[in-house]
Amino acid sequence: MKFDLTNYLRPRLLALSPYQSAREEFTANGREMILLDANENPFATKLNRYPDPLQLELKEQIAAWKGVSIDQLYLSNGSDEFISNIIMGCCEPDRDQIVIVPPTFGMYKVSATTHGVGVVEVPLTDSFQLDVPAILARADASTQLIFIPTPNNPTANNFDLEAIRELVERFPGVVVIDEAYVEFSSNPSVIPWLETYPNLVVCQTFSKAQGMAGARLGMAFAHPDFIAFFNRIKAPYNINSLTIRAALEKLKAQDQVREQVKLLLEERSRLEEAFAHIPFIEKCFPSDANFVLIRVDDSTLRYQQLIDKGIVVRNPSKNLNCENTLRITVGLPEENTQLIEALLSLSKTL
Ligand SMILES: Cc1ncc(COP(=O)(O)O)c(C=O)c1O
Structure with a gap:
């Protein structure tokens, strides 16, 4: 069955005209401009200007590092913000639901609940692995998303990659693979799978191995149409200038x-x-x-x-x-x- 992303995005958000911050189109080519468009304090400090809403300089470097294109990459205020973004963007309150696989990371349920979205819990097996048949049996027309953290928190183990692949191939909705701990894992990232599966979203974070939990920076990787949608619904300046600078430095210290x-x-x-x-x-x-x-x-x-x-x-x-x-x-x-x-x-x- 062909995956149609528009079935998984909330229609009222698809129709939204995003908040415009047009400065970048005039300054992108390096031309010096007088900036009187954003009601900032003009006295220069390192922080008196708003940051780039699309973080292009940082994204160019992360995209090269991770082997994706910029239009497959979205940055968030920690993965926590992205979890909220994707639930808000894909699930209609009081109608849709997400699937989680307890014991699992607590924010999926918290975030879904704050957005008025239902949560279906399909427990892991006794060896803390995915129960793929049980998950598939519970998914229905109102199931928009499933969250799979691997390595999982709090159990610390990886899920079997073939089980994850089966889920991505057979789950009718969007599969979010949360790779917060991927740098410590003996399994590779599933980012290369993005070329094959349009219903796959991968998220990673600067909070764990990268040692930047205090800066709040998450990365999400997905099909360009999905990323374009997130860019439309996000808060314009969700990544601050200090974080952008710290991440650029961190990329040099791999x-x-x-x-x-x-x-x-x-x-x-x-x-x-x-x-x-x-x-x-x-x-x-x-x-x-x-x-x-x-x-x-x-x-x-x-x-x-x-x-x-x-x-x-x-x-x-x-x-x-x-x-x-x-x-x-x-x-x-x-x-x-x-x-x-x-x-x-x-x-x-x-
Ligand atoms: C599986 C998982 N995903 C996401 C996060 C949150 O990451 P961030 O600090 O980027 O919001 C955590 C934090 O503990 C986690 O364990």
Whole structure:
């Protein structure tokens, strides 16, 4: 069945004439212009002008880095903003729904709910993998989107790539593959699949391996028609000048990012080995990310004991099939050593 994107975009938004900020068409060729169009303060600081609404300089470099064209790329104020954008853009409130695969990243449900959009939950299998037949069985005419984070949060594992491909091929709506942790993963990105699948959207972020969580910068990759739609509905200046500058610098420092990722993966192995010797850690789930999910005897108790020792981890035990789990981010080597020591000392007082 041929995929028709217009079936998945809200008609009233397709008809919208976007907010115009026309400055770039006059300044793009480098011509010096007197800018009296945007009610800014004319006294020059590095921040007195609005940023480029389409972030073209940054997008050119990200597009070259990721092997896509600029018209396949959209930048957002963190992936969180993009998740909100795509739900708002594709789902009619009080009619449409999204599919999520719990235990999964919490913002999909929060965002859908704030937009008045329904949420269908299709649990992962016992080994935290996608249940493709169950997902396909639950999708119907009002199912616009499915969100698949891989590696998944909070479980930390990759989903099987062939299962993801089957979903992209057979799911009737738009499939969002959230690759927030892709730099840590042993699976490659599915960005090259964009050439084959017009219903695929991939998102990545500068918040994790790139070390820029405070700057809020997300990337979404999709068919140019989809990207053009996002550009029409977005807030005009959603990426600020400081973030654009910081990201341009970060792109020059990818060797350092690769080294940090390598070190963090080594540290993850060190943590996994240490966890095997802690009696109250019953299971350490396989991780393809910069965090590890463990099952303990009593997650509320262990969480509080770690807080008392000055270490904050996450207790995702309220998530489906995550009873008595803790989610632990891989920190600096000395932080990980302190965590291991804290866990060992708690074991002694068992
Ligand atoms: C799977 C997943 N997607 C997206 C995000 C949010 O990314 P951002 O900081 O770019 O909003 C997170 C953050 O924890 C995440 O785990």
